[in-house]
Amino acid sequence: MSFLSIQFALLFILFLFLVWLWKNPTWHKVLLLAASCAFYAFWDWRFLGLLFIITLADYFISVRLQRSTNRNVRKSLLFVNLALNLSILGYFKYTNFFIETLNLVSGRLGLAIPEMSIILPVGISFYVFESISYIVDVYRGVTRPADSLLDYAVFITFFPRLVAGPIMRAAHFLPQLSRGLRISPDQALQGAQLFVQGAIKKAVVADAMALLVDAVYASPGIYSSATVYLGIAAYSVQILFDFSGYSDMACGIARLLGFELPLNFNLPYVAQSITEFWKRWHISLSSWLRDYLYIPLGGNRRGGFRTYANLLLTMLLGGLWHGASWNFVFWGGLHGSMLALERFFTARSASIPADQKPAAQWARAVPVFAIVTLVWVFFRSPSVETTRLVFEKLLFLQPDGITWLYLPALIFVPIVFLGGLVARNQKWDLSRLTVAKPYAIPLVLAEFLFAFLFAAGAQSPFIYFQF
Amino acid sequence: MQTGNVEPRSSMKIPARMGYGLKTAGWSLLFIALLEVFIRSLVYKTPLMQLHPDLGLVPRPGSSYVWGTEGFGVTHFLEAGEIVTPHTEGISVVILGDSFTEALQVGDAWKFPSVAESILWDGGLQVDLHNLGASGRNMADYTAMASFIVWKYSPEIVVLQVSREDFIESLDTSRPNYFTSGAPGFELVEQEIDYSLTLQNLVRRSGLLSFGVHQLGPVADDLIAEYILKAGPAKQRTRTLQAQAVAGEDYLGQQITALVEAYSGCAVVLLVVPNAPRIVDGSVSFDATADQEFVLDAGSYGLVTVLFPLQQFTELYRSEYILPRGFLNSSPGTGHLNREGHHILGQFLADFLEGVLP
Numbered sequence: 001m002s003f004l005s006i007q008f009a010l011l012f013i014l015f016l017f018l019v020w021l022w023k024n025p026t027w028h029k030v031l032l033l034a035a036s037c038a039f040y041a042f043w044d045w046r047f048l049g050l051l052f053i054i055t056l057a058d059y060f061i062s063v064r065l066q067r068s069t070n071r072n073v074r075k076s077l078l079f080v081n082l083a084l085n086l087s088i089l090g091y092f093k094y095t096n097f098f099i100e101t102l103n104l105v106s107g108r109l110g111l112a113i114p115e116m117s118i119i120l121p122v123g124i125s126f127y128v129f130e131s132i133s134y135i136v137d138v139y140r141g142v143t144r145p146a147d148s149l150l151d152y153a154v155f156i157t158f159f160p161r162l163v164a165g166p167i168m169r170a171a172h173f174l175p176q177l178s179r180g181l182r183i184s185p186d187q188a189l190q191g192a193q194l195f196v197q198g199a200i201k202k203a204v205v206a207d208a209m210a211l212l213v214d215a216v217y218a219s220p221g222i223y224s225s226a227t228v229y230l231g232i233a234a235y236s237v238q239i240l241f242d243f244s245g246y247s248d249m250a251c252g253i254a255r256l257l258g259f260e261l262p263l264n265f266n267l268p269y270v271a272q273s274i275t276e277f278w279k280r281w282h283i284s285l286s287s288w289l290r291d292y293l294y295i296p297l298g299g300n301r302r303g304g305f306r307t308y309a310n311l312l313l314t315m316l317l318g319g320l321w322h323g324a325s326w327n328f329v330f331w332g333g334l335h336g337s338m339l340a341l342e343r344f345f346t347a348r349s350a351s352i353p354a355d356q357k358p359a360a361q362w363a364r365a366v367p368v369f370a371i372v373t374l375v376w377v378f379f380r381s382p383s384v385e386t387t388r389l390v391f392e393k394l395l396f397l398q399p400d401g402i403t404w405l406y407l408p409a410l411i412f413v414p415i416v417f418l419g420g421l422v423a424r425n426q427k428w429d430l431s432r433l434t435v436a437k438p439y440a441i442p443l444v445l446a447e448f449l450f451a452f453l454f455a456a457g458a459q460s461p462f463i464y465f466q467f
Numbered sequence: 468m469q470t471g472n473v474e475p476r477s478s479m480k481i482p483a484r485m486g487y488g489l490k491t492a493g494w495s496l497l498f499i500a501l502l503e504v505f506i507r508s509l510v511y512k513t514p515l516m517q518l519h520p521d522l523g524l525v526p527r528p529g530s531s532y533v534w535g536t537e538g539f540g541v542t543h544f545l546e547a548g549e550i551v552t553p554h555t556e557g558i559s560v561v562i563l564g565d566s567f568t569e570a571l572q573v574g575d576a577w578k579f580p581s582v583a584e585s586i587l588w589d590g591g592l593q594v595d596l597h598n599l600g601a602s603g604r605n606m607a608d609y610t611a612m613a614s615f616i617v618w619k620y621s622p623e624i625v626v627l628q629v630s631r632e633d634f635i636e637s638l639d640t641s642r643p644n645y646f647t648s649g650a651p652g653f654e655l656v657e658q659e660i661d662y663s664l665t666l667q668n669l670v671r672r673s674g675l676l677s678f679g680v681h682q683l684g685p686v687a688d689d690l691i692a693e694y695i696l697k698a699g700p701a702k703q704r705t706r707t708l709q710a711q712a713v714a715g716e717d718y719l720g721q722q723i724t725a726l727v728e729a730y731s732g733c734a735v736v737l738l739v740v741p742n743a744p745r746i747v748d749g750s751v752s753f754d755a756t757a758d759q760e761f762v763l764d765a766g767s768y769g770l771v772t773v774l775f776p777l778q779q780f781t782e783l784y785r786s787e788y789i790l791p792r793g794f795l796n797s798s799p800g801t802g803h804l805n806r807e808g809h810h811i812l813g814q815f816l817a818d819f820l821e822g823v824l825p
Contacts, residue, residue, distance in 0.1 A: 215798060219749030224788065402751075402788050407795035438490035446498035453506075453675075453682055 001042035003249045004199060011038060012253070016183075019257075025180040029154050032181075032257075036157035040123075043163065047121035050088065051157060057084055058131050059152040062138040062145035074139060081135045089128045092120055097324030123163035125321055127156055129288055134170040136292055143171040151177055160253040164246050166264040166284035173259070182258030185435045189444060191256030194431050196447045198248030201241040203455035205412055209238035212406040217380055220389040224401040228393035234409040235380050236373045237416045240268065243282070251431075267420040269372070272364035273346075274338045277372060289318050300343075307343060312336035322379070327387070331378040338371070362421055369417055499675065507674035510535040511681060514544055516671065521615035522547055523608075523643055525601070533674075536681075537802050538572030538794035547619065550598040552581045557593030558824055559620050563609050564628030567740050568600025572794060572803045579804070582813025583820065592821060600628070606722045607637035607644040613729035623824065625730050626816065628738045631761045634722055646722055720768050727770045734772070734823070737765055738816065740808075741777040744784045745792065745800035753781055776815040783811055 001008050015035045019028060041048055061081045068074050096115045103112055134155075137143040146152035155173050216223055216231030223231070244265040251261045262284050271277035278286045294314040300307040312333065319332015374394075381387040392398050433440045506512070514530035525548030526532070532542040543551040550569065553576065562568055562580045570578040576585075580598040587594045597620050609627055616625065637646045670676040727735050739762050743755035755777050766773040780791050791808030793799035804812065 211798060215746075219746070222746065222749070222751055400788060402790060402799050404793070404799045405795055410795075438487055439494040442491060442495040442498050445495070446502065449502065453502075453679060455682075 001039055003195075003246070003253070004203060007042065008039075011035065019181060019183070026150075028181045029150050029177070032154050032159075033150065033157060036154070036159035036162060039159040040157065040162055043122045044119070047124075050121055050124075051127065054085065054088065054127065054131050055149070055153045055156050057081060058134055058156070059146060059149050062135060062152075065135070065138050066145045078135060078139045082132060085128050085131050085135075089124060092118055092124055094320075094324045101326075126165045126167055127162065129167050129285075129292075129321075130156065130169075133167070133288060133292055137169065137171060143169075143174070146170065146174055147178065158254075158259075160250040160257075160259075161261055164243070164250070165282075166247055166250065166262050167288050168262065168284070172262060176259050179258075183256065184258075186433075187258060188256050189433050189435050189440055190431055191252045191254070192444050193433050193447070194248050194252030194255060196252075196444060196451055197430065198245040198250075198252060199451045199455075200447065201245030201248060203245075203451055205408075205416075206238045206242035206245055207455070208408040209234040209241070209412065212404070212409050213238050213380070215404075217382065217386060217390070220386060220393055221398070222401050223393070224403040225393045225396050225399040227402065227404045227406075228390060230404075230406060230409050230413070232373055232377055232380075232390065232394070233413045234406070235376050236269070236369070237409070237412050239376065239380075240265070240416070255431075267424055269369050269417055270361070270365050270420040270424045271368050271372075272361065273342055273368060274335065274371070275342050275346075277368060278335070278339070285318070285321070289314050293317060304344075308340035311339045311343065315339060327378050327381060327384070331375060334375050334378065338375075358421065358425065361424070365417075365421060503673065503675045506678050507533065509533070509539075510674070511678040512674045513671045513677045514542075519547060522612055532571055534571035535796075537797045538805060539796075540571055540573045540577070541575070542569070542571050543575055547615075548599065548601055550578065550580075550600065551575045552578075552584050552596055552598055554584055554588055554593070554595060557588075557595040559595050559597065559622045560624045560626065560820065560824075561597045561599060561616055561620050561622040562626045562628065563604070563612075563616075564600040564738075565604050565633065566600070566602035567804060568598060568628045569602050570600065570804065570809060571602075573806055573809055577806050577809050579809040579812040579816060582810055583817040586814060586817035587820060590817075590821065592824060594820060594824065597622070605633040605636045605642070606726065607642065607646050610646075610722070610726050610729045611644040613726075617730065617733065622733050624734045624736060624820070626736045626738050627726075628740060629765075630739060631719075631757070634719055637722060638718065646718070646725070719764055723765065723768055723770050735770070736819075737771050737773045738812075739765075739773060739775045740804065740812065741775065741780050743777065744781060744790060746790075746798070751784065751790075751800070753784075774815065774819055776812060779811045779815055780808070783807060 001011070015031060018031050022028070022031070037048055037051075040051065058081065061077050065074055065077050068077070095118055099113045099115050134143070134152075138145055146155060151174060152170075154177060155168070155170055158168070158173070161168060212227075212231050213235045216228055217235075220228055220231075247261075247264040251264075254261045264282060264284050266280040266283065268277055268281035271280050294310055297310040297313065298306050299310060302310075313336070315332045315336025316329055317332070319328040319330070319335070322328045322332070377387060377390050377394075381390060393401075433444070435441060510533070512531070512533035514526035514532045516524050516530075517527045519525045526544035528544060528546045530544055532544075534540050534542070545551060568578070568580065575581060578598060578600075580596045580600075584594060584596040587596075599616070606629065616622065636642070637644075639645055670680055739758055741755045741758050743758070744751050744753045746752070747754075758775065758777070762773050762775045765771065783789050783791060789807050790800040791804055791811060793801055794805050
């Protein structure tokens with residue numbers, strides 16, 4: 001069930017009505033859990049059992065972890081939980097990738113293992129990572145176990161972010177849950193503003209970009225080099241607005257209910273280095289990778305070579321997290337290599353001064369945007385052959401073809417890039433609107449109207465649902 | 468759950484609340500006005516309409532259509548819904564057609580009748596091409612309006628831009644004009660439309676409302692079809708039924724005969740726009756078999772001349788990688804003709820008229 005569907009609107013209205021009807025905080029949690037299960041069941045009810053198993057295992061292991069003082073017992077409990085979570089993720093997401101790779105390697109021996117028919121449960125990569133962070137935090141003593149199984153179940157299943165993040169931490173969410181649902185007019189307005197902002201990003205911009213991007217990646221060979229350049233730039237806009245649009249909608253719905261979700265995007269294309277890009281792009285994932293993978297691997301504390309190796313390994317696994325395909329691994333590897341190279345060079349030169357003039361900021365942001373855009377090609381291409389064809393066009397090896405200078409891309413690519421650079425130096429924040437301002441409610445309603453009127457004809461699925 | 472703690476409103480006294488309400492209403496009007504101006508100027512503005520005794524609902528003279536959803540164009544209308552062309556004198560030729568001839572996607576001067584007229588004048592042949600294209604018209608409409616066209620424009624030649632769909636849709640009994648299936652003639656039903664003070668009128672006068680209906684209408688249709696009727700889109704079902712109805716009948720011959728009889732005294736020419744080249748499964752397809760079959764069928768009666776510029780369309784792509792359909796804001800090879808497509812068609816029509824006109 002997409003946020004931009006009639007089913008979701010009806011379910012959400014019913015949910016709000018029941019929240020209004022029953023004032024009891026415990027009932028509110030039960031309602032949240034029920035709504036989240038219903039939301040997930042609309043995708044595929046069979047995987048509710050999987051959520052149930054993870055929830056039960058996490059909760060009871062976390063309680064045991066808290067009670068136990070024996071180091072070996074604690075380590076064993078942590079190991080059991082990690083093994084369970086990673087096995088579930090590995091089975092559903094990587095089994096066929098493993099078989100495919102094995103068949104590829106052993107092809108010469110005539111060995112061919114048949115692939116298995118496995119459906120990927122929607123959102124599994126997100127909730128498994130949340131589950132892991134919870135157990136590791138309890139193990140480290142960073143957070144206490146949830147007060148009850150119900151609280152933990154609400155945390156794992158919280159519907160606004162269940163299928164595509166942002167990846168939450170229990171330490172961030174559980175204290176909010178214990179305060180209960182708080183719906184105030186200002187929060188409702190801000191939630192609506194965030195939601196409609198996300199809807200515009202997704203339905204008006206990202207879906208419009210999809211028309212060009214899908215066409216170019218379906219058959220790059222028939223388009224001219226100019227169109228392919230525009231297509232890959234449009235994908236940079238599409239993936240940002242698709243994913244950050246979803247995150248905005250998730251944050252909006254959560255805020256409407258009185259919850260704050262972590263910031264997931266912060267103008268990533270204004271980044272002046274790849275390192276900064278990863279501090280601004282999919283922040284909840286990059287901070288998860290930093291805290292639960294990069295730092296445990298040793299981070300930058302074990303010398304130069306280990307730091308570069310840790311960066312590379314973290315990003316390779318980050319790439320693999322996105323999908324069971326060598327394209328994603330390669331994409332992650334490229335980013336990891338660039339992060340390592342940047343660290344190598346910045347260690348030997350002065351760091352970037354914080355208060356640069358806009359012109360200097362722009363001069364640094366342009367090449368970063370160009371590199372990130374080029375590397376997205378590996379992320380988006382459905383096959384190695386498509387990647388090859390796209391790069392043939394980009395290198396003008398086969399420049400001829402249909403020149404389609406798709407107007408929405410010509411408009412939105414510069415607006416998104418240059419607008420981000422302007423917004424970087426601004427302080428205004430529409431997500432902090434208040435009903436006290438007489439323009440606030442009309443503005444949000446006008447934005448809703450705009451989103452309805454200018455939504456691209458065909459709605460494409462959210463890109464990050466597949467992960 | 469905390470509700471009702473609205474600092475600015477709950478603590479406000481009545482005059483302050485009224486002030487707040489008035490300001491909110493003012494802001495609302497401002498936002499609506501901004502949207503209206505934006506839509507009217509760049510996206511969508513329907514022309515004012517009037518009920519014509521012979522043609523039904525047509526744009527009022529002097530009104531215009533702003534279209535920016537697939538291509539961009541401003542179309543200006545004259546009397547009887549005629550679209551402005553560069554010249555108003557010379558040998559009279561009428562061009563009838565549907566949305567391909569109306570061509571809201573390009574400006575007046577780029578529509579193929581205007582292109583053809585300009586080429587003919589540049590070549591020294593003074594021809595007045597009357598562009599009477601209107602979206603949704605079909606063979607029954609063209610036949611029904613024959614007496615008016617002949618009386619009003621006294622054309623030497625009537626060119627009809629058609630496809631097989633136009634013949635099939637002419638059998639739809641829910642339309643104002645339709646052919647009775649199996650009969651040699653047709654029965655004209657005039658639908659009375661009150662266009663004085665209706666909700667439809669109000670909607671058409673607002674860019675915001677009419678664009679809203681344009682955008683959300685198909686969505687609503689699909690939702691109704693999917694959730695209430697539990698069936699496919701209504702338009703598709705109707706077409707399937709019509710196609711089944713005409714199977715085995717000589718609907719083509721009957722309608723062409725009726726058309727030629729209605730326009731007796733004028734030469735009748737059918738102009739078929741090829742649905743090729745287009746992009747199919749990631750490659751450029753030149754297959755226009757369905758159109759070619761239609762051209763052969765329509766020409767087999769020997770009553771009309773059928774023009775079919777497939778070779779010109781194909782050559783456009785082969786020499787310059789340009790597809791005749793699609794715009795900067797829509798997929799290449801799909802939808803209506805773009806400027807290049809209109810230019811090819813206009814040139815093709817001009818060449819033909821040059822050869823047959825005195």
